[in-house]
Amino acid sequence: MGNRCRTARARYDRLVHAPPLTITCDCGAAESVPYGERWRCGACGKTWDTAQIPRAEYEALLHGVRRYRLLVLGPPLLLAGVLVPLTIFSGVQFAFLLFMLVMAHALLVVPMARRRATARARERMPSWNLRPE
Template identity: 35%
Template sequence: MGRRGRGRGPAAHAEGGRRRRRREYEAPGTILKGPPIAVTCECGAKRDLAYGESWTCDQCGRTWNTKQIPAEQYQEIRKLQLRYRAVPVALASVIAAIAIFFTLTGNIFSVFFLMPVGLIGWFTLVRPVHRKRYRQAISDLPRWDLRPE
């Protein structure tokens, strides 16, 4: 917390302070719980729901329940998402470990060489292939048409 934030209570942040609003995909537990389910009502209203959550449309009053989706199929999506999120984290961890090793051994020049080479390798070689495989894996997953209750 910087100097400007000291001495201010939580009310100062709520009244227009500089706190950033979280996006839907940043909600606590989003990564481990699985991706949100986009529900579009027949009247045109849209909402992202967690698995097992119900929603009553404010415009038309229809109730949508995401438990209509089979749990096994949703678990497949969750596992797929976690697996494909782990690849960039693992690669970044390996690069960081090598950078720490070079720093501890006194070979600082290698760190300045490793970081750009690692980033160029990620963005030009690994990331396009990773995205292509992820999109292909997602396209093979089932889609559902939920019915209002």
């Protein structure tokens, strides 16, 4: 590998979006780059291409992100889909119920899902070696 290979590392601080890849250049400069895009280092002029990362490996990474997003956004949307029509047609007590359930989800389920996703990400933090062009 030698010192001409550098590591692209996935970042997990923005789990809600497709995680950008952090490329560290030979010269030490680092940049977050979306998958599939090229980055030309401003300090030394080397070009790094994240498309060198196999798509299947990046997709595997996205799978974990999507599962987390589904767990965080799915239940509140589902509850709203059921309880908002009930509020309109049957009464305001269902709006209160919706509020309580969404709060419970946000306080109980979301922190757990976040902890689990972060732990899993740390365990299997993927990194790839890129070649400059």
